[in-house]
Every structure is written in C-alpha cells, then in structure tokens.
Amino acid sequence: MHTPLSYLRVFGTFLRNSLVRDMTFRANFLIDTISSTVWVFMNLGFYVLIFHYTPMLGAGTGWGKYEFFLFLATTLLINSLMRGLFLSNAVELSERIRTGTLDFLLVKPIDTQFLASLGRIEWSAIGPFACGLLLLAYALAQLGLVPGPATAALYVLYVLCGVAIYYSLMIAMASTSIWLGRNRALLDFWFYITNFSRYPMEIYRGPWGTPLRHFFTFLIPVFIAVNVPARVLVRPLELRAPADWLLPGFALLATAGSLVVSRWIFNRSLVSYRSASS
Amino acid sequence: MRFARASTSWTILRISLQERLVYRGDFALGTLIRFLPIITQVFLWGAVFSAVEAVSGSRRPVAGYTYQAMVGYYLLTMVSRAFSSMPGLASGVAREIREGTVKKYLVQPVDMLEFLLLTRVAHKLVYYVVAVGPFALVFWLCRGYLPGWPGPEVMAAYLASLLMAFLLGFFLEATIGMIGFWFLEVTSLLFVYMLLSFFCSGHMFPIDLLPGAWGQAVRLLPLQYLAYFPTAVMLGKVTGPDLARGLCAQFGWMLFFLIAARVTFHYGVRRYSGFGG
Amino acid sequence: MVIIETEGLAKSYRVYQKREGLLASVAGLLRREYRLIEAVRGINFTVEQGEFVAFLGPNGAGKTTTLKLLSGVINPTNGTARVLGYVPWRRENAYRRRFALVMGQKNQLWWDLPAAESFRLHQQIYRIEPGRFERTRDELTDMLAVRRLLGQPVRELSLGERMKMELVAALLHSPEVLFLDEPTIGLDVVAQHKIQTFLREYQAARNTTILLTSHYMKDVAALCRRVVIIAQGRIIYDGSLEGIVDRFGGEKIVTLQFANGQPPADLARYGEPLPAQPPRAKLRVKRGVASEVLTALLSSYPVYDVSVEDPPLEEVIAAVFAGVEAGEGMTNDEVRPR
Numbered sequence: 001m002h003t004p005l006s007y008l009r010v011f012g013t014f015l016r017n018s019l020v021r022d023m024t025f026r027a028n029f030l031i032d033t034i035s036s037t038v039w040v041f042m043n044l045g046f047y048v049l050i051f052h053y054t055p056m057l058g059a060g061t062g063w064g065k066y067e068f069f070l071f072l073a074t075t076l077l078i079n080s081l082m083r084g085l086f087l088s089n090a091v092e093l094s095e096r097i098r099t100g101t102l103d104f105l106l107v108k109p110i111d112t113q114f115l116a117s118l119g120r121i122e123w124s125a126i127g128p129f130a131c132g133l134l135l136l137a138y139a140l141a142q143l144g145l146v147p148g149p150a151t152a153a154l155y156v157l158y159v160l161c162g163v164a165i166y167y168s169l170m171i172a173m174a175s176t177s178i179w180l181g182r183n184r185a186l187l188d189f190w191f192y193i194t195n196f197s198r199y200p201m202e203i204y205r206g207p208w209g210t211p212l213r214h215f216f217t218f219l220i221p222v223f224i225a226v227n228v229p230a231r232v233l234v235r236p237l238e239l240r241a242p243a244d245w246l247l248p249g250f251a252l253l254a255t256a257g258s259l260v261v262s263r264w265i266f267n268r269s270l271v272s273y274r275s276a277s278s
Numbered sequence: 279m280r281f282a283r284a285s286t287s288w289t290i291l292r293i294s295l296q297e298r299l300v301y302r303g304d305f306a307l308g309t310l311i312r313f314l315p316i317i318t319q320v321f322l323w324g325a326v327f328s329a330v331e332a333v334s335g336s337r338r339p340v341a342g343y344t345y346q347a348m349v350g351y352y353l354l355t356m357v358s359r360a361f362s363s364m365p366g367l368a369s370g371v372a373r374e375i376r377e378g379t380v381k382k383y384l385v386q387p388v389d390m391l392e393f394l395l396l397t398r399v400a401h402k403l404v405y406y407v408v409a410v411g412p413f414a415l416v417f418w419l420c421r422g423y424l425p426g427w428p429g430p431e432v433m434a435a436y437l438a439s440l441l442m443a444f445l446l447g448f449f450l451e452a453t454i455g456m457i458g459f460w461f462l463e464v465t466s467l468l469f470v471y472m473l474l475s476f477f478c479s480g481h482m483f484p485i486d487l488l489p490g491a492w493g494q495a496v497r498l499l500p501l502q503y504l505a506y507f508p509t510a511v512m513l514g515k516v517t518g519p520d521l522a523r524g525l526c527a528q529f530g531w532m533l534f535f536l537i538a539a540r541v542t543f544h545y546g547v548r549r550y551s552g553f554g555g
Numbered sequence: 556m557v558i559i560e561t562e563g564l565a566k567s568y569r570v571y572q573k574r575e576g577l578l579a580s581v582a583g584l585l586r587r588e589y590r591l592i593e594a595v596r597g598i599n600f601t602v603e604q605g606e607f608v609a610f611l612g613p614n615g616a617g618k619t620t621t622l623k624l625l626s627g628v629i630n631p632t633n634g635t636a637r638v639l640g641y642v643p644w645r646r647e648n649a650y651r652r653r654f655a656l657v658m659g660q661k662n663q664l665w666w667d668l669p670a671a672e673s674f675r676l677h678q679q680i681y682r683i684e685p686g687r688f689e690r691t692r693d694e695l696t697d698m699l700a701v702r703r704l705l706g707q708p709v710r711e712l713s714l715g716e717r718m719k720m721e722l723v724a725a726l727l728h729s730p731e732v733l734f735l736d737e738p739t740i741g742l743d744v745v746a747q748h749k750i751q752t753f754l755r756e757y758q759a760a761r762n763t764t765i766l767l768t769s770h771y772m773k774d775v776a777a778l779c780r781r782v783v784i785i786a787q788g789r790i791i792y793d794g795s796l797e798g799i800v801d802r803f804g805g806e807k808i809v810t811l812q813f814a815n816g817q818p819p820a821d822l823a824r825y826g827e828p829l830p831a832q833p834p835r836a837k838l839r840v841k842r843g844v845a846s847e848v849l850t851a852l853l854s855s856y857p858v859y860d861v862s863v864e865d866p867p868l869e870e871v872i873a874a875v876f877a878g879v880e881a882g883e884g885m886t887n888d889e890v891r892p893r
Binding site: 017020025099103104115275 | 568630656665681
C-alpha cells in the first residue's frame, strides 16, 4: 500500500503545490514573510532592552544575554516550523469539520491525519526560520561555543521533539472542533498556551511559579519543547551522572506520549464526525 | 430635527447593547483569559529583578520601577487597553469599503463615524459591566502590587486620560480604516500600526525603559497615550506641569485624528462615488 | 456478484441545543438538552455488480447519510454493511482504493491551482502507475471535453466545468464503486445532459457499480433502471422507474380531441379537468375507473383522437413524498413489487 517513501513523495507534492500557490499570491507571501521577520526583530529589540538593565534572567540560572539568544533562536526555529507546516492545516481542519469537506480526506487511501496535518505548507515561515538560524550562529559566535557533532545531533533531535510536542497539542485542540463545534478561539488559545514558554522555565519559581512549571513540564509538556534543546546547546550535555539523563530522557518520553495521545484523540474524534451536509 | 437625531443615536446604542449582551458570558471568560500573558511578563520581571539583586546585592529599581511597581504597571495597562483597544475597527471599515457595503452609510441619514462610535461605545459599556468582576478579582488578589488610592486630582486626571485614550484610539484606527478608500489592501498598513502600537504604546513595557534617543523618539508618537500615559498618571509618575502638558498633548492628538478621520472620510467618499459604484 | 449489502443499517444522532457564546457552551457541556434525530432507521438492500441505482427521497430522508455510511465517512449507530467485502467505516486503505465519492455541493480540488495539479496529487495518493494515469486522464478529459482547461486554476472554471473536473478526479483510479451525491445540482441543462451522457457511457464501458442520489428526475430517468425511494430513514420502494407509476400513480391522464372542435362543457363529471388548448381537453381520471370513463366518453361524444397516459413521474414521486410526510407509511412487505 503506502510505504514511507510514497508518503514522502506525497509530502513533496504538498510542498510543491503550496509553493505554486504562494507564488501565485506573491504580494501576500512577501507581506507575510516581511511582517513575521519584522516582528522577530522587534521582539529582539525588547530583549536587548531588558539585558540593558540586567545581566541575567533570574539569579544564578545561567541565562545571560547570549545564552538567552540561543533560547530565543530555538523558539524561533520551533515556532516557524509549526507555522510553516502545521498551523494553517489545524485551522483548516476546523473549517473542514464545520463545512463537511473533511469527507474527502476520509475516503482517500492514505492516513487521514497525515493528509489533514500537512496538506498546506506556508512557505512564508522561511523568514523567521532563517532569522532563527542567523541568531543561533550569532549567539554561538558571541559565546565562543562550537558545538561538537554529538551536541549538534542532539540539538536537532530535540528541536524535532519540540515540534512534535507542539504539533500534538495543536492537532488535539483542532480535533475538539468535532465535539465543541465552531472553534474560533483555536488560534488564540494556541497563542496563550505557547506564550508561557517564551522564556526559560527557570523564571517560574516561587509558590505560584513552581506548580506552573510542573504543570507545563509534566502535564502539557510545552516547556520541554523549547527548553530541552536550548539547554543542550547552552550547557552541553555531560551525561555522567544519572541525574543528567533525567530531563532529556523525559523529553523523549513526553514526545512519544504526546504523539500517541494526540493521535488517539484525533481518531476518536473521527468516530464522532457528523459530516455537515446539504 | 435635533430630537429626531438624538433618538436615532439612542436607538443605535440600544440595539448594539442588546446585541452585545448576548455574548456577555463570552466576554467574562475572555477577559480572564486575556490576563494570561501578564502572568508570563510578571515572572519575567521577577527573574530580572532577582538577577539585579543578586548582582548588586540590593533591591535596585529598574528605570525607576521596583518589582512591585512593574507588576502594577502591567495590571494598569490592562485598564488603559480596555479603553483604547479597538478590535476590528480599522479592518471592519476597510472591509466595508472593499465590499461596497459602505454605501449604506451614504444613502441613509446616519453618519458613518457617529454610527461606528456609538456601536463602539455600546460594545465597551457592555464589556466594562462584564469585565468589572474579573478585573476586580485580579486587582484585589494583586493589591500588594498596586499603589494606594490616589488623591482626587490624580483620579480626575486618570479618568480624563482614559476617556481621551478611548477617543484617540477610536479616531486613530478609524482614520487608518478610511485609507481603504485609496488602497484596497489595508492589511499591511494595519500590521505596521499593530506592531508599532504594541512596542511603542507601553503595552509591552514601560516607555521609561527606553534609553536616550529611543525614548525621546517614541515619546513624540501619539501611541504612548493609548496605554502608557494613563498608567503613568495613576502611578504618580507624571505630576504637576508635566501632567497638564501631557493631558493637553493627549487632547491635541485626539483632536488631530478626529479631524483626520472626518477629512479622509469626506474625500474618500468623494473619490468612491466617482467610481459610480 | 453482490457488491453492496446492508442489513438494518441505522444512524441516529443527538442534536444539542445550541448556545450562544463560549461560556454558555461550556456550561452547556454539563447539562444539555437534545433531540434525537434518526437519519437512517434500518435499511436493507443489496446491489449487484454493474447496477446503476438511484436513491430518491425528500430532503432529510437519509439518502446522503446512507451514502456517507457506505463510503465510511460516518459510523453507524446500528446494523451492518459490506461493500466489496469490506466494512466501510473501518476505512481500510485497501477499500478506499477501490471506490470513489463525488458530492455535488462540495469541492475537493485545490481552488487556486490548475486541476492538473490536483490530479497529480491524486495519482500519488492512489499510487496510480504513471502510464495508466495519463491514459485514463486523457480519456476522461476527452469524454467530458475539458482537456483544454487542465491548466487553468479551478476557481476560474464555470460550475459545470468544475463538476466535470471533480468527476475526472474521482475516476482517475478506476474505482469499482462510485457514490454520486447530487452531481448535477445547480448546473444548467446542457451541463446536466453532458454529465448524464458521460456517466451512461462510462458505466456501460466499465461495468462500474454506481449509486446516485439526485433531485432531478432527468438524471434518474436517463441513467437508472433501478430506483430506491427513501423517506424518513426507511426504504419505501425498491424497483424499476416504471414500477413507481404502477405502484403509486393512482391516476391516468386522458387527452381527448373532439371532432367538432369544441370540447363539451360538462366534462368535469368524468374527471378532473386539466388545462389544455382547444380543440383538446385533458382529464385526470382515477385508474380504476379509467376504462369506464373512456367508454362513456367515446360513446357520448364525437371523439376524434384519444390518448391515455401516466401522470408525469415528478408528480407521482412528489405525491409519494407528500404522502410519507403526512404519515402514510408502507409496511415492509409492500416495498418490493417485483
């Protein structure tokens, strides 16, 4: 039936079709790319401003200016991958559920979640993604860090894990449209939840902060998404003590768990699908 | 004639109020949810201040703000924004122009700006009635961060600045929407405005943080009066002659954009009708 | 060979009271009021290979729901069904490769891209071998005369052209079973006719099993020998088109032409007069008494010409639907007349 290679080929067609479409609406594409890039720079300006007044985020956390830039670059990479690959598809999934055009996805001889998640690629996310890479290079240079091949590989792995965790959350939220009806607030909700992980999780401390940190680490693991890869770079893994394995190990577990749970939610929601009709 | 106009205005207001009240549950929940990003900012600043303390050995204020004052600042900007934010105003106007539904204002004896203003007032009134609960709750929980009740002059100045922030925000966005008479795609302009507004209005951080020339440049813009200025008044950061000057400047900007909105509407309509649509 | 069979297939669902606003709907999650809608109440039928079957029924009768159950889009509440030996709602890839679904009111082609691009995506999803794909595509687009439009963005095509493209897309993988839900809705007469011709030729050549739902009698009359009437979630008739008139058409239409050119004034006592141009007169007469009336007319008046016809099919069917809505149900024994 379908091999991983054929899935890849279909994905290639998605990339191609989306590119053709984006180029057809060149003006919109340019505006999107430029505006998201400008947004990145203005945020950067804010952080530069903060570090004007303080050497570090949180006493003794180790997140100085350029370390934080590494964190920021990681956020950019993950967020732009989400925006490019999955965000419009999640919004469109809600629309398809509402208008009943999800039917067409259900009758195709290919995994429905695959079709629903990747059908539309937003190439304008390349802007912020490139910014992320540039910022990464800049910050590494300023810190004088040259990551070895093992660290680099781990970094890529954990960035992908971060994307997987974010994706799971997003697809689970989009699937709930089947039960909750019109889900206009999907994008807003997404913003509110991921907003918590804009900064290193160490800033959440104290009687209110610690429970929050635990919640977003163990229950809805959005903190794992960005923090783990960023830490891998900033404090290269010295996996001597068992305790050092804890967070990275848990990250892999959380990734697998999120993917499994979200797929279950997705499939379960399809059983309740009503298919709005004429 | 006057009476007829007043009663029309009242009808518009009343109908809009009824329309909005249906969504009151939505509003209450939405209001609480809108406080969520503040949580992150509060923790961020907590981290900043603790680092400053660790380095310098004492609790030093940052740009004139202690940690408590900083949290209080963010809470109070929520109030300013409750007055000055106009969701969907500019894009709504632009869309009506693009789709041609703006014609209904031209043939009916209803002034477009007045209509929009009244509906916006209705929206805000309902919002305040519903939001008072969540706001009061949050403010009471965080009362340690807020300054005590100010004296009557400061209170009066604060209320005046809030009302003017509302009008300024309204006319500013209305003017941007009116640009739709000349350019069909206002979205990019709107985005630039949103971006500038976010960073230069005091929404994201107190303008006092901006050093030297940056700070001076931003203070030349009218955007600071949307979020920063009323908050600064309430926090007692603007007093005496500065306060009077600030209020006058805010009033001046408001007047400027009122005229701008009227003028762009007038010439925009002329241009629009020229198409014989 | 039996391709489709269902037994007791039923689908009902709850419609909850819709509440405005987010808070109300969240509160509504705790305590909800609902109505139970039984869209399909136990449907039994079988379809053999190569049959072209039409589903007729008033709006909300359950025709489209049945189609969706058979294509696996929704899950049933009760009952079983098998298409090509598969249980449709398991949505196995092996099953999905062998059928196609076309819905007249929904589009699946990429809106901003030429149809050719959507077809290419189809090829990859269905894993159609390139040579065969091109042959099939060319054949189909030639038959529907849309080949020159392949490079145009779908949004620029007319409604009829878009529908033809949707048909091509559905047939690219040469499905053995085709589900058509109102394929000609909203199209002009010419486009409808072209699509009907195409479907007839295609089906004759490939022996595809086709299930069609439609409101247009012309579609049904042109294409299907077998008609299944569904009303209120149940099958109330399953047989030939002519059989419907035999079964439900309680009247005949008698057209008379009088020798002296003038229809008599008292025709009304023989039946219900219908509008007609003199020298003709038309009467609606109950079936049972038709021959008596005819005898009486022929003996009483100088009749130049006479013809006896069935009422138009649409009329009969509309009356059936109206009767169903008024509560005149059929027992299961009366369903199959053959």
